[in-house]
Amino acid sequence: PDVLGDYVHHVPLNDLEALELTMREHGHEIGAMLIEPILGNAGSITASVEYLKGARALCDEHRVVLIFDEVKTGFRVARGGVQELMGVEADLCTFAKAMGNGYPISAFAGREEIMRLIRPGGVAQGGTSAAHPVPLAAAEKTLEILDETDALERIADYGTRMQEGMAQILSRKGIDHVFTGHPSMGGLFFLDEVPTNYRDWADSDYTLYNELALELNDMGILCEPDSREPWFISAAHDESCMTETLEKFETALAIVLDRQATKA
Ligand SMILES: Cc1ncc(COP(=O)(O)O)c(C=O)c1O
Numbered sequence: 001p002d003v004l005g006d007y008v009h010h011v012p013l014n015d016l017e018a019l020e021l022t023m024r025e026h027g028h029e030i031g032a033m034l035i036e037p038i039l040g041n042a043g044s045i046t047a048s049v050e051y052l053k054g055a056r057a058l059c060d061e062h063r064v065v066l067i068f069d070e071v072k073t074g075f076r077v078a079r080g081g082v083q084e085l086m087g088v089e090a091d092l093c094t095f096a097k098a099m100g101n102g103y104p105i106s107a108f109a110g111r112e113e114i115m116r117l118i119r120p121g122g123v124a125q126g127g128t129s130a131a132h133p134v135p136l137a138a139a140e141k142t143l144e145i146l147d148e149t150d151a152l153e154r155i156a157d158y159g160t161r162m163q164e165g166m167a168q169i170l171s172r173k174g175i176d177h178v179f180t181g182h183p184s185m186g187g188l189f190f191l192d193e194v195p196t197n198y199r200d201w202a203d204s205d206y207t208l209y210n211e212l213a214l215e216l217n218d219m220g221i222l223c224e225p226d227s228r229e230p231w232f233i234s235a236a237h238d239e240s241c242m243t244e245t246l247e248k249f250e251t252a253l254a255i256v257l258d259r260q261a262t263k264a
Pocket of ligand 1 (some may be wrong): 036040041069070071072096106
């Protein structure tokens with residue numbers, strides 16, 4: 001509803017000046033700043049470390065609770081999520097997807113003095129399936145595997161090599177491209193510079209991406225057909241997946257470019 005807009009200030013990602021101005025004018029009435037440092041629903045466009053450090057300092061100065069949405073980055077980009085990756089700690093953070101490896105579970109965590117407010121007579125927290133033992137058991141096992149194996153290093157390495165392969169194919173066709181985010185959840189943009197906020201995605205031409213993704217889907221490469229979704233790598237992806245993905249990426253690109261040339 002429009003009325004919600006009265007309670008929220010939107011500031012573009014990576015614009016520290018705009019954030020500073022907002023905090024200076026409204027910091028006394030702002031309860032929390034919510035940010036997803038790698039935009040998992042906008043092509044993995046990423047906050048710079050400098051921006052996150054600036055946001056952390058402004059939140060401290062204005063006594064604003066800093067919340068990181070780590071639903072997509074948590075237990076994926078590093079064992080300690082985006083906070084470990086970027087070296088900036090939030091006051092509260094949310095987790096879900098990777099921690100349950102497909103099982104329905106989410107969690108939030110934070111500084112002790114905030115978490116201790118959640119108690120009978122304090123802040124209420126509950127839900128029909130909260131703390132359900134089946135997803136909890138799945139999450140416990142998943143976290144054990146992430147802790148004790150090199151799964152996260154492997155998906156990052158796989159993503160890096162896949163992007164290198166895709167970059168070679170795109171460069172051979174003379175197509176401008178950049179990758180965003182972390183290689184375990186990388187975004188692909190057909191731009192000549194790295195996008196830095198959501199507006200850059202909204203203003204970009206993603207027709208080539210959309211056509212390419214649909215072609216890949218038809219060939220059995222199940223990247224998201226929505227250009228806002230990064231390419232999430234799974235620890236189950238192996239070298240045969242890599243070869244198949246790159247071969248089909250090249251074929252699909254040729255088909256789409258031919259089709260576009262015929263239409264033009
Ligand atoms: C980054 C991010 N945050 C939050 C959510 C919402 O999570 P939930 O469906 O548990 O409310 C999603 C859902 O996909 C998400 O991608």
